[in-house]
Amino acid sequence: MDLKYVLEPESVAVIGASHDPSKIGHVIFKNFLESGFRGQVYPINPNIDGILNTKCYPSVLDVPGEIESAVIAVPAKFVKEVMRECAQKGIKGIVLITSGFSEIGNVKEEEEIAKIATDNDICLIGSNCLGLINPTARVDSVFLPMYKLKRPKVGKIAFISQSGAVGSCVIDLAAEMGVGMSKFISYGNAAVVNETHLLEYLKNDKATKVIAAYIETAKDAKRFLKVAKETTLEKPIILIKSGKTKGGVKAAASHTGALAGASEVYSAAFRQARIIEVESLTDLFDYSKIFLQPAPEGNSIAILTNGGGVGVITADWAERHGLKLADFEQKTKTKLREKFPSYVNMSNPLDLAGDADTERYETALNALMEDKNVHSIIIILLFQTVSLTADVIDLIIKKSSERKKPIIVISIGGGYTRINKEIFESNGIPTYSSPFVATRALSKFIWYINCIKRGICAPLF
Numbered sequence: 518m519d520l521k522y523v524l525e526p527e528s529v530a531v532i533g534a535s536h537d538p539s540k541i542g543h544v545i546f547k548n549f550l551e552s553g554f555r556g557q558v559y560p561i562n563p564n565i566d567g568i569l570n571t572k573c574y575p576s577v578l579d580v581p582g583e584i585e586s587a588v589i590a591v592p593a594k595f596v597k598e599v600m601r602e603c604a605q606k607g608i609k610g611i612v613l614i615t616s617g618f619s620e621i622g623n624v625k626e627e628e629e630i631a632k633i634a635t636d637n638d639i640c641l642i643g644s645n646c647l648g649l650i651n652p653t654a655r656v657d658s659v660f661l662p663m664y665k666l667k668r669p670k671v672g673k674i675a676f677i678s679q680s681g682a683v684g685s686c687v688i689d690l691a692a693e694m695g696v697g698m699s700k701f702i703s704y705g706n707a708a709v710v711n712e713t714h715l716l717e718y719l720k721n722d723k724a725t726k727v728i729a730a731y732i733e734t735a736k737d738a739k740r741f742l743k744v745a746k747e748t749t750l751e752k753p754i755i756l757i758k759s760g761k762t763k764g765g766v767k768a769a770a771s772h773t774g775a776l777a778g779a780s781e782v783y784s785a786a787f788r789q790a791r792i793i794e795v796e797s798l799t800d801l802f803d804y805s806k807i808f809l810q811p812a813p814e815g816n817s818i819a820i821l822t823n824g825g826g827v828g829v830i831t832a833d834w835a836e837r838h839g840l841k842l843a844d845f846e847q848k849t850k851t852k853l854r855e856k857f858p859s860y861v862n863m864s865n866p867l868d869l870a871g872d873a874d875t876e877r878y879e880t881a882l883n884a885l886m887e888d889k890n891v892h893s894i895i896i897i898l899l900f901q902t903v904s905l906t907a908d909v910i911d912l913i914i915k916k917s918s919e920r921k922k923p924i925i926v927i928s929i930g931g932g933y934t935r936i937n938k939e940i941f942e943s944n945g946i947p948t949y950s951s952p953f954v955a956t957r958a959l960s961k962f963i964w965y966i967n968c969i970k971r972g973i974c975a976p977l978f
């Protein structure tokens with residue numbers, strides 16, 4: 518069972534490619550055409566001759582030549598027959614979108630489908646899933662139209678999700694903010710490929726540096742935790758586990774057929790495996806992006822700001838989240854004192870004042886990057902001021918690309934600020950609207966680095 522057949526196929530059949538643009542099979546086929554997929558795509562539908570100027574085949578068995586992978590979007594009653602045809606054709610990877618199996622109590626049929634897959638060495642994702650995206654290979658079987666759900670650019674965060682809906686929210690956020698992804702896999706009922714198989718694959722996937730996951734249950738919790746513990750030695754796992762309350766457990770069972778487990782037991786086990794557990798979808802996204810920063814030497818931070826109040830709020834949250842405000846080296850203070858007006862205090866947060874411009878930020882950043890007492894830099898930019906111009910963005914992108922220390926940005930504001938934040942994000946700089954979220958995410962990152970590199974795993978807060 519090799520995931521390359523679904524993630525990097527050279528040819529794909531879309532089974533159930535409907536003539537009707539409002540149907541799922543049509544959207545999947547259209548997305549393959551529009552995503553720039555470089556291999557062959559074959560629409561399969563016995564009831565039409567062609568779709569979107571492409572000849573349609575009644576069955577995969579009618580396609581001349583080999584097919585490596587298939588996406589199935591036909592009603593549940595046809596799935597077994599179609600899967601047998603796929604096996605006969607020698608197809609080695611299947612993404613099964615169709616619902617109507619274990620999540621509605623139809624366990625027997627799901628087992629039969631799983632057996633067809635395993636008997637024939639087919640890597641089966643699904644059933645009851647949204648599809649997957651490999652931005653590098655331009656493989657996109659997600660059944661949501663591109664005009665409604667933007668696709669993320671190529672990046673280093675992989676996201677696996679038992680739920681299609683959760684998956685679509687996170688990829689929408691990522692695409693909107695310009696945060697790249699290495700893989701997205703919605704795996705639904707996990708009839709064959711489950712979260713542990715996906716983790717094993719992503720652990721060895723060179724394109725993936727951070728793994729984000731949404732799970733309702735782990736099919737084999739013991740093995741999942743063992744693989745997770747091995748994986749977190751190499752790359753972080755940020756995870757949301759739902760189905761923790763009585764109501765949640767019931768909802769998970771009817772959603773993906775998952776038998777969710779006790780909350781405390783899971784959380785304790787996640788901690789042991791060094792998994793970073795989060796509670797909200799926005800946290801999943803906000804935490805994942807900071808883990809792509811260079812590893813900090815410790816928990817001392819500098820806060821650089823052009824707004825005193827936001828600096829103070831950030832300092833408060835930093836301390837509550839176990840971060841330490843660095844005492845700047847004397848040479849840093851001397852350098853800054855020479856260049857800055859007398860109303861700029863040489864303290865941390867370093868308040869560059871309401872008339873700060875790009876030059877002042879540059880002087881401060883140059884000094885703080887060299888200061889051994891500073892391990893990470895939080896830059897607050899309030900773009901509303903008259904003196905702060907957009908060239909400060911180029912400066913920070915340049916400094917961040919040196920990859921000496923983590924640099925994160927806090928910027929709070931409306932439309933103009935939002936545009937600037939997107940530029941930071943699409944250049945790999947984690948950017949936040951909230952000092953609370955920014956300092957908590959940085960704290961988790963520092964905890965992970967301390968734990969993996971220095972064996973110090975005590976929580977920072």
Ligand code: ACO
Pocket residue numbers: 532533534535536537540541542561562563564565575589590591592593595599614615616617645646647679680681682703705772773
């Ligand atoms: N081979 C190929 N094509 C076939 C076959 C066959 N054996 N039999 C029928 N078809 C064609 C049909 O003719 C039709 O094409 P047409 O519209 O041109 O006539 C096409 O396949 C689709 O068949 P429909 O009967 O129209 O089915 P429909 O598109 O309405 O539904 C679907 C199929 C989408 C798979 C549905 O059964 C389903 O499962 N929907 C839910 C999907 C879902 O929510 N997945 C999980 C999401 S993620 C999550 O939240 C966990």
